Amino acid sequence: MIRSMTGYGKSQAALPGRKLTIEIKTLNSKQLDLSLKLPAYFREKELVVRTLVNRFLVRGKVDFYVTQELTGEALNYSVNHDLAMKYHAGLKLLRKEMREDTPLLPLVLRMPDVLESGRDEISEEDWTAVETAIIQTLLQVNSYRDEEGKALEEDLLKHVQTILQLLDEVDPYEKSRIEEIRQRISKDFAKLSGDFNGAAPDANRFEQELIYYLEKLDITEEKVRLLKHCQYFLETMSQEETQGKKLGFITQEMGREINTIGSKANHAAIQKIVVQMKDELEKIKEQLNNIL
Numbered sequence: 001m002i003r004s005m006t007g008y009g010k011s012q013a014a015l016p017g018r019k020l021t022i023e024i025k026t027l028n029s030k031q032l033d034l035s036l037k038l039p040a041y042f043r044e045k046e047l048v049v050r051t052l053v054n055r056f057l058v059r060g061k062v063d064f065y066v067t068q069e070l071t072g073e074a075l076n077y078s079v080n081h082d083l084a085m086k087y088h089a090g091l092k093l094l095r096k097e098m099r100e101d102t103p104l105l106p107l108v109l110r111m112p113d114v115l116e117s118g119r120d121e122i123s124e125e126d127w128t129a130v131e132t133a134i135i136q137t138l139l140q141v142n143s144y145r146d147e148e149g150k151a152l153e154e155d156l157l158k159h160v161q162t163i164l165q166l167l168d169e170v171d172p173y174e175k176s177r178i179e180e181i182r183q184r185i186s187k188d189f190a191k192l193s194g195d196f197n198g199a200a201p202d203a204n205r206f207e208q209e210l211i212y213y214l215e216k217l218d219i220t221e222e223k224v225r226l227l228k229h230c231q232y233f234l235e236t237m238s239q240e241e242t243q244g245k246k247l248g249f250i251t252q253e254m255g256r257e258i259n260t261i262g263s264k265a266n267h268a269a270i271q272k273i274v275v276q277m278k279d280e281l282e283k284i285k286e287q288l289n290n291i292l
Contacts (some may be wrong), residue, residue, distance in 0.1 A: 004148030009140030244291035
């Protein structure tokens, strides 16, 4: 199963005197990069929130917002005067630059933390409702990630299958490639032998060296290993748990074999196929950046 690191979720929790909106957005990142914005009165629960996010989302760049809408039900509120004045000054300057005459007080009162509750901490009953909403939002994010992952899986499958098809296209050139190299070297050897004034080189030794050289150019092992790596990649994709990092390691091994085939090929048609393989592999690597 492939799960994307791109996700989104949103839910709400109704509490006495306020309505909370939990919103989570995620993007790709090598580690868990969590940005939390919580109302001041339950920041004591920040560690709990971080633990929940880590358990459900594992990694990625996570923007976690909790905003509140005050309903005024049986709660006393005070105005954070200093903060309100800062907001007002900023909005006043913006209004002047934009040449608008919009009333500022309603805007100021809606800004974060301008109205403060007389209650400094959240009750356990209220926190239970908030925690339930947070978990619901995290599940929405993972559901979104799963849907995105299906599209990524189809794309990865297409690129790996293309590499396997290209690998099959190498076979027709394999036998002729070795024979062409043998003939070219033998021709050069025969030409060189005529320049030794009767002291011709040892033909048997030449044949031994030629065989050794041709064995060095053989790409059979690389082709077999690349095939195995591609198969292992597909097997890993089908596992129940998403394996983004593991797939990344496999692509590194695939790249090594493709590069070795290219360096040993000494054949224009095979090297052209190698370039196509590298292009497909780069597309795989780009997609893996967004896989959990």
